[in-house]
Amino acid sequence: MPGLTVLPLHSHDGIDTALVRWAPHTRFQPHTHPGGEEILVLQGVFSDEWGHYPQGSWLRSPRWSQHAPFTEAEGALILVKAGHLGATFLAP
Numbered sequence: 001m002p003g004l005t006v007l008p009l010h011s012h013d014g015i016d017t018a019l020v021r022w023a024p025h026t027r028f029q030p031h032t033h034p035g036g037e038e039i040l041v042l043q044g045v046f047s048d049e050w051g052h053y054p055q056g057s058w059l060r061s062p063r064w065s066q067h068a069p070f071t072e073a074e075g076a077l078i079l080v081k082a083g084h085l086g087a088t089f090l091a092p
Contacts, residue, residue, distance in 0.1 A: 001028060003071075015083040022046065024075040030068040036085025037061045044076035060085075 003026030007019040014035060022044070039046065039059040046053045048067040053059060061067070063085050 002026075004028070015081070017079070017081045020078050020080055022069075022071040022076040022078070024071060024073050026075070027070040028068065030066060032064060032066045033061055033082055034064060035083035036063045036065065037080065037082040038085075040079040042077045042079060044074040045072065046076040046078050047071060 003023040005021040008016070009019060010017040038061070041053050041055050041057045043055055045055075046057070046069065048069045050067065
């Protein structure tokens with residue numbers, strides 16, 4: 001996707017973690033996260049139709065959440081982890 005630079009950090013069993021740099025004025029298509037998603041904003045301002053999230057913001061979106069993220073003039077650097085909120089854990 002133009003405007004995004006992705007550095008994958010870890011991927012296992014449907015759970016993905018990455019650093020994503022968003023160039024200023026980048027828009028990503030609306031999408032769904034079947035396994036949920038967590039985002040930590042490391043630099044800039046990350047936004048979606050629900051709000052604007054400056055540096056230091058932590059977002060936790062539940063399974064099947066939807067959004068259309070974007071950046072404005074500041075751009076953003078985010079740490080994103082997706083898929084883990086849908087994992088099934090069995091008690092011992």
